[in-house]
Amino acid sequence: MPNLYYDDQVVRQFIKATLLWGLIAFLAGLLAALQLANPLFNFELPWLTFGRLRPLHTNAAIFAFAGNAIFAGIYHSTQRLCKSRMFSDKLSQIHFWGWQAIIVSAAITLPLGFTQSKEYAELEWPIDIAIAAIWVVFAINFFMTLKIRKEKHMYVAIWFYIATIITVAVLHIANSIEVPVAFFKSYPIYAGIQDAMVQWWYGHNAVAFFLTTPFLGLMYYYVPKAVNRPVYSYKLSIIHFWALIFIYIWAGPHHLLNTALPDWAQTLGVVFSVMLWAPSWGGMINGLLTLRGAWHLLRTDPVIKFFVAAITFYGMATFEGPLLSIKSVNALGHYTDWIIAHVHAGALGWNGFLTFGMIYYLVPKLYNTELHSKSLATKHFWIAITGILLYYISMLAAGITQGMMWMDIDSSGRLTYPDFVETVTRIVPLYWVRSLGGLLFILGALLMFYNLYKTMVGSKECPNIKIPEPLETRTTEKETGHRKLENAALAFSILAFIAIAVGTVIEFLPILRVGAYVNSEKAVAPYSPLELAGRDIYIREGCYTCHSQMIRKLPSDVMRFGEPSTINESMYDRPYQWGSKRTGPDLARVGGKYPHLWHFKHMYNPQDVISMSIMPSYPWLFKNRTDFQSLRRKLSVMKMLGVPYSDDQVGNADTFAEKEAKQIAKELQEQGADSDRLEDREIVALIAYLQALGQKGIDQTPNANENEEDEK
Amino acid sequence: MSNDDKLIEGHEYDGIQELDNPLPKWWLMTFYATIVFAIGYFAYYQIFDGPTSQEELNADLAEIQSNQPEVSTSTDSSEIDVQALLANSDAMKIGEEAFGQFCIACHGQKGEGTIGPNLTDKYWMHSKGDLTGILVAIRDGFPQKGMPPWGQVIPPEKHAPLAAYVISLKGTNPPNAKAPQGNPIE
Structure with a gap:
């Protein structure tokens, strides 16, 4: 009777996957860090450039490393908390292998440039469907296990798992509604501001419900188990759980502060982020105070070291988050490496260390042996924490330095550092320090791999652990309040869904009626077919990973880049390209700023034009042929989504594009480009797009007439 | 506990x-x-x-x-003595540095012209290549032709030394000079 035993086989599988993908995520991160320190590390290989590697790194870290860690912990602890084997071994295996297949497909498609360019949601539509399907498999397996559980009440860890599974499904599906135009290319149904809002509702809550709630659940199980102490406060568990999931969902707009987003949405983003501080710290308090009376273990047990550091990093990051959501602090920190510091305190410190602690705790138990070397695990801790601190401090310093340089206005009322590259050159030394921090983190992880490998091979056999009798059987004894809810998985899940639906609906309904915000009198012209082809190249190369297209309503942004970006300007942008990081300058109004030849030389080798630039070169754009063939299909999808293209434009999109390309190629040659047959190359399409940026509104270039006069 | x-x-x-x-x-x-x-x-x-x-x-x-203090952004050069600037080694050093920082990307290390036109020959596209014409070009640019305005980026006190430095490049015949663009100004 297999039902008498826990299924730990799937847990062992998920742990091994966590370790494997973790290594890949960390190495991709290190390479990306080196690329920012010196562009030579891009190796002029299309599939390895920063713009394509960065999404691979984030997706691998979040969905492959953290994802597999969550599944390992959930499958292990849920069975024990329910006193039941998982509902279906088959579903467990489909979940495991399906998820690994998704990761492999991501690791292939992202370097090839198949991307939606929406952060942590880059994967194209066939993979999106697979993710939804596998997540449903996981959900069925999990909720059916709750249904057949022998234990009467659901422990707090289970609450967090429930919130995770429901919300991630909602987030993923809502953010991934897209119309395919090819097997690995789609356009989202949302445009511009809608897309930005949906994306950051998703992006922010991916942090909340993929990197926070499931890990809090793991913390609630593994910390008390590891120290053998009771949880500090049941009341605190209840209050902080419900407050956290209710408030978290509202806070997405804090990723869009000072932008063209309507003020009311920004205000909601600020106030809910501030209110999130205490509910987040509720988890930290319950975690740390559970350790009371067991602090001596901190000295001797590496598992406890990792747990305590993880919870501390969680507390630090969840204080920093609300702080960065204050508009004036955000004005300084947004688009800079401060945000990179912030997320790595979370990812390396909180998610990484909690995972390491959990795995060091689990592997000896799951292999019926002792950890190969406690001292190696302790060394891992000290090396890794040195790495995280180097990483965090260097990126915090880089972010604040660069943010202050961007904002600095001298006594004559001018930007003190008008030359953008000057603010980059200043922080490049810190990019080397960050790389060193990442290297240390990886060295620590390598010690762990060795240590766990020795532990696993030293095991004689994997134990088959028998399910003990539940402590209390499921009776119909009358209960009240929250206790009653803990015995009602369905009601609990519905309430959790309502908690996350409230903020979603209130923030979204107005934005989805985007007509109210787009001023039709100032409507912009849609992209020409060639510009659209260029835009898809811009997306493919991941330009958004380093360049924003959003001039914020801040004096320093306006003085540096021009008038603030408007909602109208991105009304046809599918996907939106506002960006979240300015490693290079904003491009919202770069159109017309430089001659075609400038872009031509700059894309071929940026250092030829700006000697201190850290941008990679894109020689393949000068060889690859522009895909004119797909343009008719692309324009027809855009037209279906509401972009005012004429039937002629759609039907002859390729002809229009080829004609425009010829014109730009001719202009390039007149300016002195020394190659021929340029008109069918991707670089020409990209230049068409770059020259269109900021040029589509009606009321632009107010002093154009003046210049004409000057010329005479 | x-x-x-x-x-x-x-x-x-x-x-x-x-x-x-x-x-x-x-x-x-x-x-x-x-x-x-x-x-x-x-x-x-x-x-x-x-x-x-x-x-x-x-x-x-x-x-x-x-x-903002009143800074003269006038391009009226009647009061600027070009010859004095050309003879002033401090001013020429300021001009050369500004040229190195802002201009070489498009006009080449020695002004020979790459993306932008050659500044060392006698051909000019928009002006007569005199101090006033060059100051206008620096301050307002010719965005239609690809020359961005630099008035907000280059500190105003460097405009005249930079313009004088550009004048000093005339006739230097650097290697790899770009073909003439514009009209010859004798």
């Missing part, structure tokens, strides 16, 4: 028990304080007459402008 900790009866999950501790007071106070802040902040900006972000931007920009 301190003495006032109390285990909750019946709360045991796979060996994990729970204590009946109250919510920490300071934590609760923090939570309440953030809620009060949130209500006040929301009310000020969205219900009462707090400034919109556009109004805040306008006010900030106005303040920056009011602090």
Whole structure:
């Protein structure tokens, strides 16, 4: 009777996957860090450039490393908390292998440039469907296990798992509604501001419900188990759980502060982020105070070291988050490496260390042996924490330095550092320090791999652990309040869904009626077919990973880049390209700023034009042929989504594009480009797009007439 | 465990028990304080007459402008002595540095022309290649032709030395000079 035993086989599988993908995520991160320190590390290989590697790194870290860690912990602890084997071994295996297949497909498609360019949601539509399907498999397996559980009440860890599974499904599906135009290319149904809002509702809550709630659940199980102490406060568990999931969902707009987003949405983003501080710290308090009376273990047990550091990093990051959501602090920190510091305190410190602690705790138990070397695990801790601190401090310093340089206005009322590259050159030394921090983190992880490998091979056999009798059987004894809810998985899940639906609906309904915000009198012209082809190249190369297209309503942004970006300007942008990081300058109004030849030389080798630039070169754009063939299909999808293209434009999109390309190629040659047959190359399409940026509104270039006069 | 900790009866999950501790007071106070802040902040900006972000931007920009000392951005060069600048090695050094920082990207290391035109020959596209013409080009650019305006980027006191440095390049015949563009000015 297999039902008498826990299924730990799937847990062992998920742990091994966590370790494997973790290594890949960390190495991709290190390479990306080196690329920012010196562009030579891009190796002029299309599939390895920063713009394509960065999404691979984030997706691998979040969905492959953290994802597999969550599944390992959930499958292990849920069975024990329910006193039941998982509902279906088959579903467990489909979940495991399906998820690994998704990761492999991501690791292939992202370097090839198949991307939606929406952060942590880059994967194209066939993979999106697979993710939804596998997540449903996981959900069925999990909720059916709750249904057949022998234990009467659901422990707090289970609450967090429930919130995770429901919300991630909602987030993923809502953010991934897209119309395919090819097997690995789609356009989202949302445009511009809608897309930005949906994306950051998703992006922010991916942090909340993929990197926070499931890990809090793991913390609630593994910390008390590891120290053998009771949880500090049941009341605190209840209050902080419900407050956290209710408030978290509202806070997405804090990723869009000072932008063209309507003020009311920004205000909601600020106030809910501030209110999130205490509910987040509720988890930290319950975690740390559970350790009371067991602090001596901190000295001797590496598992406890990792747990305590993880919870501390969680507390630090969840204080920093609300702080960065204050508009004036955000004005300084947004688009800079401060945000990179912030997320790595979370990812390396909180998610990484909690995972390491959990795995060091689990592997000896799951292999019926002792950890190969406690001292190696302790060394891992000290090396890794040195790495995280180097990483965090260097990126915090880089972010604040660069943010202050961007904002600095001298006594004559001018930007003190008008030359953008000057603010980059200043922080490049810190990019080397960050790389060193990442290297240390990886060295620590390598010690762990060795240590766990020795532990696993030293095991004689994997134990088959028998399910003990539940402590209390499921009776119909009358209960009240929250206790009653803990015995009602369905009601609990519905309430959790309502908690996350409230903020979603209130923030979204107005934005989805985007007509109210787009001023039709100032409507912009849609992209020409060639510009659209260029835009898809811009997306493919991941330009958004380093360049924003959003001039914020801040004096320093306006003085540096021009008038603030408007909602109208991105009304046809599918996907939106506002960006979240300015490693290079904003491009919202770069159109017309430089001659075609400038872009031509700059894309071929940026250092030829700006000697201190850290941008990679894109020689393949000068060889690859522009895909004119797909343009008719692309324009027809855009037209279906509401972009005012004429039937002629759609039907002859390729002809229009080829004609425009010829014109730009001719202009390039007149300016002195020394190659021929340029008109069918991707670089020409990209230049068409770059020259269109900021040029589509009606009321632009107010002093154009003046210049004409000057010329005479 | 301190003495006032109390285990909750019946709360045991796979060996994990729970204590009946109250919510920490300071934590609760923090939570309440953030809620009060949130209500006040929301009310000020969205219900009462707090400034919109556009109004805040306008006010900030106005303040920056009011602090700006009157800097002459005139391109009238009648009072600038070109010969004196050309003879002044300090001024020429300032001009050369500014050229190296802002101009070589498009006009080449020695002004021979790459993306932009050759500045060392006698051909000029927009002006007569005199001080006034070059100052206009630096300050306002010719965006239609690809020359960006640099007036806001290059500090105003460097404009004249830079223009003089450009004049000094005339006739230097650097290697790899770009073919002439514009009209010959004798």
